[in-house]
Amino acid sequence: MSSSEIEQADPSVRAELGALRDSIDNIDAAVVHMLAERFKCTQRVGRLKADHSLPPADPARESRQIARLRALAKDAKLDPAFAEKLLNFIIAEVIRHHEQIADGVEPGGHPGTAAASHD
Numbered sequence: 001m002s003s004s005e006i007e008q009a010d011p012s013v014r015a016e017l018g019a020l021r022d023s024i025d026n027i028d029a030a031v032v033h034m035l036a037e038r039f040k041c042t043q044r045v046g047r048l049k050a051d052h053s054l055p056p057a058d059p060a061r062e063s064r065q066i067a068r069l070r071a072l073a074k075d076a077k078l079d080p081a082f083a084e085k086l087l088n089f090i091i092a093e094v095i096r097h098h099e100q101i102a103d104g105v106e107p108g109g110h111p112g113t114a115a116a117s118h119d
Ligand SMILES: O=C(O)C(=O)C[C@]1(C(=O)O)C=C[C@@H](O)C=C1
Pocket: 042, 045, 046, 056, 057, 058, 059, 061, 062, 065, 090, 091, 094, 095, 098
């Protein structure tokens, strides 16, 4: 349904869609804030690992995280495969940041963005 089609829809449908979209916007904002906090933590982990010559990735830890998240997703009636893909996507970005920190490239001011922009 395009924006112009929505304009033609029944006012009650538009009201319900608008209310649902308000909730979606709130949830998206919460996700962004939670991710920002997560990246603040992982930036510190990256610094700690680099300072102590530890490897950026820890596959055993990742396996435990994936098993835990899949179980949580199942309980929450979220597709476990989706939860796993999302975690892998986030962790891949974290490992990229860890590698940059180890290489002496400090992410510039915004944890979670590192040196690259994804706009
Ligand atoms: O726990 C760590 O060792 C981290 O570096 C954090 C993290 C994560 O983002 O959760 C990232 C990379 C590792 O492979 C495992 C987990």
